[in-house]
Amino acid sequence: MARNTPIASERKPANGGAEKSYFKRLAGQWDIQLMVVPALLLIIVFQYIPMYGVLLGFQDYSLFKGFLDSPWVGLKHFEAFFNDPDFNRVIRNTIVISFLKFFIGFPAPIILALMLNEVSKLAFKRVIQTVSYLPHFMSWVIVAGMVSSMLSTDNGSINMLLQQLNLIDEPISFLSLPEYFWSILVVTDVWKSIGFGSIIYLAAIAGVNPQMYEAAAIDGASKFKMTYLITIPSIMPVIIIFMILAIGNLLSAGFEDILLLANAGIREVSDVIDVYVYRIGIENQRFSYATAIGLFKAIISVALLTIANFAARKSGNSLW
Amino acid sequence: MYGAIYISLCVLGFATFYPFWNSAVISFNNGMDTALGGVTFWPRDFTLDNYHIVFKDKRIVDGFIISILRTIAGTFLSIMSTAIFAYGMSKKELMHKKFYMVVCIITMYFSGGLIPYFLLIRELGMMDTFWVMVIPGMISVWNMIIFRTFFQGLPDGLEESAKMDGCNNWGVLFRIALPLSGPVIATLSLFTAVYHWNDWFAPSIFINNPELLPIQTKLQQILNSNIMSEQLSQMNSAANAAMSRMKSNITTKSLSMATMMVATIPIVLVYPFVQKYFVKGVLIGSLKE
Numbered sequence: 107m108a109r110n111t112p113i114a115s116e117r118k119p120a121n122g123g124a125e126k127s128y129f130k131r132l133a134g135q136w137d138i139q140l141m142v143v144p145a146l147l148l149i150i151v152f153q154y155i156p157m158y159g160v161l162l163g164f165q166d167y168s169l170f171k172g173f174l175d176s177p178w179v180g181l182k183h184f185e186a187f188f189n190d191p192d193f194n195r196v197i198r199n200t201i202v203i204s205f206l207k208f209f210i211g212f213p214a215p216i217i218l219a220l221m222l223n224e225v226s227k228l229a230f231k232r233v234i235q236t237v238s239y240l241p242h243f244m245s246w247v248i249v250a251g252m253v254s255s256m257l258s259t260d261n262g263s264i265n266m267l268l269q270q271l272n273l274i275d276e277p278i279s280f281l282s283l284p285e286y287f288w289s290i291l292v293v294t295d296v297w298k299s300i301g302f303g304s305i306i307y308l309a310a311i312a313g314v315n316p317q318m319y320e321a322a323a324i325d326g327a328s329k330f331k332m333t334y335l336i337t338i339p340s341i342m343p344v345i346i347i348f349m350i351l352a353i354g355n356l357l358s359a360g361f362e363d364i365l366l367l368a369n370a371g372i373r374e375v376s377d378v379i380d381v382y383v384y385r386i387g388i389e390n391q392r393f394s395y396a397t398a399i400g401l402f403k404a405i406i407s408v409a410l411l412t413i414a415n416f417a418a419r420k421s422g423n424s425l426w
Numbered sequence: 427m428y429g430a431i432y433i434s435l436c437v438l439g440f441a442t443f444y445p446f447w448n449s450a451v452i453s454f455n456n457g458m459d460t461a462l463g464g465v466t467f468w469p470r471d472f473t474l475d476n477y478h479i480v481f482k483d484k485r486i487v488d489g490f491i492i493s494i495l496r497t498i499a500g501t502f503l504s505i506m507s508t509a510i511f512a513y514g515m516s517k518k519e520l521m522h523k524k525f526y527m528v529v530c531i532i533t534m535y536f537s538g539g540l541i542p543y544f545l546l547i548r549e550l551g552m553m554d555t556f557w558v559m560v561i562p563g564m565i566s567v568w569n570m571i572i573f574r575t576f577f578q579g580l581p582d583g584l585e586e587s588a589k590m591d592g593c594n595n596w597g598v599l600f601r602i603a604l605p606l607s608g609p610v611i612a613t614l615s616l617f618t619a620v621y622h623w624n625d626w627f628a629p630s631i632f633i634n635n636p637e638l639l640p641i642q643t644k645l646q647q648i649l650n651s652n653i654m655s656e657q658l659s660q661m662n663s664a665a666n667a668a669m670s671r672m673k674s675n676i677t678t679k680s681l682s683m684a685t686m687m688v689a690t691i692p693i694v695l696v697y698p699f700v701q702k703y704f705v706k707g708v709l710i711g712s713l714k715e
Contacts, residue, residue, distance in 0.1 A: 132521055137595045139521070141514030145507060145565045146526060152546070152562040153533040159542020167545075218438070221431050230432075236701060237439045240446070243697060243704075245624030247646045248690045251682065252445040254649070255452070260679070261463030263448055297442065305708045329427060362627055366646065380540075387541040388631055400539035408535070 163398030169391075176394075183398035192382070200378040203359035206292045208352055214296050215303030216345065220333060222304065223311050238301025250366035253294055257281055284375045287368065295363060306348075310341040346418050354411030357403045379403045446694075449683045453477070457678035476684035486685060489641035492556075493623060493689075496640055500560040500622040505615050507564050509607070512573030513599045530567045547632055558632045559625070559640070569614050572710055576610050577603055613707035616700055623693060641689045652682055 132139065163183055165176045187193055218238070225231040241249065256263045257280040265277035280286045318336050327335070338345075359378040368376035379399065387396025447467070452460055456471035464470075480486050514520060515527070537543075552558040580603060588598045604611070626642035633639055 135519060135521065138514045138517050138519070141510050141595075141599070142520065142526060145511035145570075146529060148507075148561075148565050149529065149533060149567070152543075153537065154529075156538025156542035156546055157536060159538045159545060162542060162545070221435060224428065224431055225435065230435075234435050234439045236698065237443050239701065239704070240694070240697065241442060243620055243624075243693050244446075244690055245626060245642050247624075247626050247642050247649065248686055251645070251649045251686045252449050254652075255449060255679070255683065256445055258679075260461070261465070263444075263466055266464065266466070300438075301442065302708070305705055309709050365627075383540060388544060393541055393545060397539060397541045400541060404536070404539065411535075 160397060160401045160404075162394050163401045165394055167394040167397075169393075179394075183395045184402060186395065187399050187402065192377070195374060196377050196379055196382050199375060200357055200359045203288060203291060203364075203378055204356050206288055207295055207359065208356075210292050211296050211299065212349070212352055214300045216307050216341075218300055219304040219307035219311055220337065222308060223337075224329070235301065235304075238304070240301070241298040242302035244298075246362040246366055249294065249298055250363070253290065253367065254281055257290070281367065281369070282371055284372045287372050287375050291360065291363060291367060294367065295360070306344060307341060310344045311337055314340040346421065350411065350414045350418050353414035354407055356410055357407050450687055452680055453683035453687045455680055457680035460680045461678065476680045477688075479681060480684045480688055485636065485644060486641065486688065488637055489639055489644040490688065492638060493640040493642065496556070496559050497619050497622040500563075501615050501619045503560060504564050504566060504618050505569070505611060508566050508569045508614075509573050509604060509611070510599065511565060512570045513577050513603055515570065516574045516577035517595070530570065534567055544631065552632070554633050554635050554638065556638055559622075559629055566618070569618070572614065573607065573610060576607055580606060609703075609706075610710070612700075613703045613710065616703050617707055620693060645685055645689045648682060648685060 126134070162173070162176075164178060164180060165173075166179050166182075167173070167176045222231055222235065225234075254262075257265070259265060259277035259279050262277070264280070265274075268274045269277065278286075280290060314337060318340075319332055322332050322336060357379055359380075361378075361380045361384070364376055364378060364381050365384070368381070380403075383396045383400045383403075386392050386399070448465075451467065451469050452465055453476055454472055454474070455465050455469040455476075456473045457476065459465075459471040515523065520526075547553060547558060547562070552561070584602050585598050588602055593601065624642060626640070626646050629639055629643045630646065633643075636644075
């Protein structure tokens with residue numbers, strides 16, 4: 107019986123060279139495969155195995171029994187979470203903090219970039235840039251240490267300033283009071299990230315065709331109009347990409363910063379999903395429950411990211 | 427209009443810099459004097475005592491050394507292994523290239539979460555080891571992509587002439603590709619080093635042995651106990667506050683600030699010289715979208 111289509115090993119290779127079987131070819135490039143395979147193994151061990159670990163959320167995992175022998179409980183932990191009295195405040199805090207950080211923290215670097223762009227004295231610009239990038243490179247421990255030093259009742263600078271201006275009589279214990287926490291968190295976050303975040307926007311702004319500005323100037327446009335009608339639309343692709351990522355991260359309202367700045371007294375306002383998972387899972391060792399919560403968050407985040415990307419695709423700028 | 431911009435930028439610059447300056451000032455001030463209050467822009471009672479104490483404290487010195495070791499080992503291993511990985515991935519003839527790439531990209535969007543990762547480290551017996559701070563994060567997909575793009579941009583002629591001289595792929599990698607990627611290596615190494623130096627969280631959950639803790643984690647423990655003491659003292663009366671301070675052996679504010687400075691000085695000192703690499707690095711990363 108004649109074959110019409112050649113089998114793989116009989117097909118003429120595209121390079122017109124000697125015919126080689128799959129295994130021969132693979133063996134032939136063992137040296138570059140060797141460059142790649144160990145790294146992939148590391149990725150599989152440290153990134154993919156934990157991905158399978160999310161299955162713990164469907165078990166009653168016990169350290170003693172291990173993964174294979176722990177009983178399967180289906181959606182029990184998810185139901186427990188939704189009915190947990192903590193659920194409302196954790197979700198509320200996560201969304202509120204996330205929104206606050208987004209509406210204040212997202213435009214801030216853009217505005218800084220726009221302002222820096224208007225500065226003509228190069229030396230001044232460089233100084234401000236250098237100073238503003240610095241907080242990004244400090245660890246959150248350092249930043250939290252500085253924040254609690256500035257806000258302390260024991261002659262912290264902020265309390266001293268407010269007392270000097272006669273706005274308050276007694277020092278305020280900012281970090282112990284729930285009503286200040288969200289503000290402290292957002293201000294600190296902006297402080298730490300505004301400088302470094304402005305780098306990309308500054309680069310994008312620098313890439314705008316100067317002729318557009320010249321044409322607008324001839325037409326008599328004011329600086330405001332130029333910013334509004336030329337600069338911002340020109341950097342819109344960059345803004346949209348970052349906005350998609352920000353929406354995908356909506357449920358990640360912070361972690362290290364909250365862990366360090368919050369304390370047991372203000373959990374009512376400081377508990378967000380990631381912090382809650384940490385405390386329940388690592389400190390209280392309720393592994394399965396915490397994993398289930400984490401998985402819930404991951405699923406919602408992927409959904410948000412996909413929706414945001416889909417919506418952005420319509421405007422022509424998207425991640426994929 | 428311009429005036430408003432200049433003023434706002436000045437305010438921003440000041441607000442950004444002041445907390446750091448204030449902490450430094452307090453660290454150079456006598457601890458007892460600081461407790462009296464009111465130290466802001468300049469030390470009132472200048473002293474190097476706090477730093478003497480800090481550098482003599484074995485726990486701090488140990489933490490500093492561990493941080494240095496971790497940063498050097500972690501950065502070197504990560505950059506080297508990622509660069510080798512990326513070079514392999516940049517070769518057109520690599521079989522299953524697309525599959526490997528997909529494996530990598532997925533990890534940029536999905537992750538197992540903290541708890542499975544924690545349990546895995548436990549299972550692997552990596553708790554309470556130095557290597558738990560270095561090995562798991564060794565391969566950075568992001569950096570691999572940056573390296574790979576760079577390697578793909580190198581002219582084919584270089585590789586061909588090297589191979590005619592008898593070099594194999596590994597030879598080309600180490601003798602040609604890596605030497606040429608100096609700026610990329612420098613930039614990515616800086617970012618990686620900063621990450622390693624500043625990471626306090628992973629050691630805090632994976633390591634219990636105090637001799638293995640890096641300085642950021644130790645600092646976090648010191649500051650944490652300070653905060654708790656301060657809150658306890660606020661809840662009681664002033665007399666109780668003084669008592670609880672003496673009882674709990676609190677680190678004075680000046681001492682805490684000196685420890686903080688020690689934990690961040692390496693970054694601050696190196697920063698002005700390498701700032702331009704950082705800026706370039708951000709742009710390299712973003713253009714690869």
